[in-house]
Amino acid sequence: MEAKVVEFDLGRVEAILGAEDRAGAEEYLRELPTSERARLLSRMDGDSREHLIGLLDAEFAADLIQGLGETQSIEILESVDADLAAKVVDHVPSDEQADLLSGCDEEVAEKILAAMSPEEAVDARELMRYEWDTAGGMMITEYLAYRETATVREVAEDMRSNRDKYANFDIQYVYVTGENQRLLGVLRLRDLVLARQDDTVVSLMIQNPISVEVTAGLHDLYHFFMEHHFLGLPVVDLNGALIGVLQRSDVEESMSEEATENYLKVSGLQGNEELRSMPLMTRSRRRLSWLSINIVLNVIAASVIAVNQDVLEKVIALAVFLPIISDMSGCSGNQAVGVSVRELTLGLVKPKEVRRVFLKELGVGLVNGFVLGLLVAVAGTIWQNGWFGLVVGTALMLNTIVAVLIGGLVPLILKGFKMDPALASGPILTTITDMCGFFFVLFFAGTLLERLV
Template identity: 50%
Template structure:
C-alpha cells in the first residue's frame, strides 16, 4: 500500500509540475498493472493533462494497456492534433477500434490530421465488422515479393530495423503482385543461401481467411492450428492483413466478459467504477427495475399458499434453498449454451437436441440434490415426509431449471433477442415460481403427515 501511495502521489505531483521527462521515466519504471492502477486513480483533469504531457509513443503505449473505454475517452478529451499523433503510433486494429466508437465528425477530424497513409488504411479497415477477420486484422506485417532473394530480404530488414522494431517478425509473408503466395519462417530465411529466391523456400498452400470470416470461425481455426497468425486475403487472393492469435484471444475474452456482464443485468457493455455514477446506475437499473416485477410475480405464489406455509413453518427454511439451488443449476446450463452459441457449436434451431442433453444431466443432478436436501430436512425436523416434500420439489425444479437454462438462450437467439441479457431474469422467475409452487403444493397434499 505504501508503494502504491508513493507512485500515485509522485505521478500526480509530476503532472502538476508538467514534468514530461520525469513522467516518462516513472512510467518506464512501473509494471503494467501499476500503470493501469495509477491512471485509473487519477482525476479526469489529471488524466487529460497526462495524455497531453506524454510523447505520442508513450501515450500510445498507455492506451494499449488501459481498458478500451478509457482509451476512447482519452482520445475524445485530447486535442485533435494530439489525438491524431497518438493514433499514428497505435497498431491498425487499435486505431480502428477507437475511431469506430467516436462521433463521425470527430473521427473524421482526427483522420484529417493523421499521416495520410495511416488515415487511408484506417478508412479501409473501419468498413469491416469488429468481430470479423477484417475487423481484427493488423496491417503491420512484413511482406516481400516472391522473386526477391534471401540476401535482398535480409538487407532490407537490416536497413529498416528501426521501422520494423514494433512489427511481429516471427514470419514473413511472400507475395507476387501483392497476391498471397505463402509464409516464410524467419528461421528458414536466415539459414538459407543468400541467392535463394523466396518463392522456393516459402510454405505454399498456407491457411488463409477471408475478411468477412466471423469470430467463431477464427476461434475454431486457432483452436485447431497452433499458428502465430493467419493471413487475411481478398477473393482475388490479395493479402490484406494478418489476424494475430493474441488479438483473437483478446477479442474472445472481451466478448466473454461482456456476455458475463449482460447475464448479470448490466446493459450497455463494459462498466468501470471510474465511469459517471448516473451512467453506471442507468445500465444496472434497466434490468433491475424489470426484475422487481418478475420477483413480485414469484412472491405471489407464496401469498397464494400462505395458509399452507403458516401450518408448516419449517418450509420457510427450505424454500430459499430450493429456488437458489435450482437457479444455480439453470445458470450453469445458460452459461454452456451461451458459450456454444458464441463458438458456433450449436444453432438456435437445435432446441430438441439441447433439451434432451440437459434433461439427462438434470435427472442425475436433481436426484442427488433432492436426496441431499431431503436428508437435511429429515435431520432438521425428524420428519420423513418433510424430507420427501422438499427433496421432490428440488429434484423436479432442477430438471426444469436446466432444461429452461439450456434452451432459452437458443430460443431468444432465434427471436433475435440478446440471449445473454434476457436468459437470467427469465430463468430466475420461472425457477422461483415453480420451486415455491411445487414445495407448497406437495406440502398441502401431505399436510396430515407434516403437522
C-alpha cells in the same frame, strides 16, 4: 522475503506535472506495475490526466494506453484533446486503432481520425468497417509483402532503408504477391537470409499458402489455431488479394474478451465493461436497464405465493424453505446456462441441437435433483416432520430438473432467434425457476395440508 508492493503516489505525480518534468513522468510510470498505472489514471481528474498524457512522448503514451483495459483506454481518449489523442493512436497497432476508435463516441472518433496522419487514418477507417469478431476486425496491416519479380537483394535493401519503420512490425514471414496484390506465396525469413542475392522471391516462396478470408468468424479461427501451430495467417479479400495478417495472439485475446463480455452480460452489466470512474448516471442507467426488468419478472414469480398464501399462513415453516428451493434451483440452472453459452461460443453446439442438450441435461437434473432433494428432505424432517421433508425435498428435486433443462435449452432457443443468449437467459431462468419452485412447494403442501398442520 516478500516482494515490496509498489503503489502509486498521487502527490508525486502532481509534483511532476507542476514541474513539467517529462523525463520524470516517464521514469516514474515505468517504475509502477501495469495495475498501478491503470489505478493511477482512473483516480486522476480529466485535466490532470490530459496533462500527463500530453507530457509523455507519444510512443510511450501509446504503450501506456495498450497496457490498460479497452474501456479505460477509450475513456482516456475521449477525455483528452483530439490532436493529442491522434498522436497517441498513431503509435498503436492497426487492429487496436480500429477497436479503440470504434468504441469512442462517433463525433470524437471523427475528430481523432481527422487529426491522424492520412495514411494511418485510411487504414483505421478500413479496419473499422469489419466486425470485431471477424478476421478483418482482428487483423493488422503492418506486414511485409513484395511482388513476385523482386529479388533477394531488393528485399534486403528495402528492409535496410526502412528499418526504423519496420522495427515496430511483428514480422514472422514475408509475403509474395502478384497482380492486384493477389497472394501467391509465403517466404520464411530463414530462407531469405540464406538465399543468393539474385534469387527471386518467387523461387524461394512456399506456394499456395493457407490463408483466411476477411469475413471468417472468431470461433472458426479459434478452432483453426487450436488445430494448427501457426503464429499468424495472411488475410485475403474475396478476390484473393492480401489485405492483412491475423496473429494467433489476437484471436486468443478476442476469445478471452468475448468470455468476459458474456460473464458481464449474465451479471446484468450491458454494453462495455463498467468502471467506477465513469459518470454516476451512466453507471446507474446501465444497471437499472437490467434491474427494472427483473422487478417485473420477480413480481410475476411472487404472484404464485399470493395465490397460495392461505397454505403459507397455515404452514409458516414453508417460508423458511421457499428461498432455499428457489436459490438452489437457480444455481443449478445457471450452471447449465454457463455450459450452453460456452459451447455456443466455441461452436461446440448448434441452436438446432435441442434434443441432444435436453437429454444431456435431463440426466444431470435427475441425479443432482435427487441428491439435493434428499438433503433438503432430511433437513425438513428434522425441522418439522417426515411429511414436511417429503414436500420440500420433492419440490427441490423437481425444480432442479426444470432449472437445468431451462438453463440448458434457453440459450440455444435464444440463439436460434438471433437474440443474445448471455444477456437474456438469466432473467428467464430466474422467473421460471422461482415460479415453478413456489408452485411445487405450495401445491404439495396444499395436497398434504392435513398432515402438515
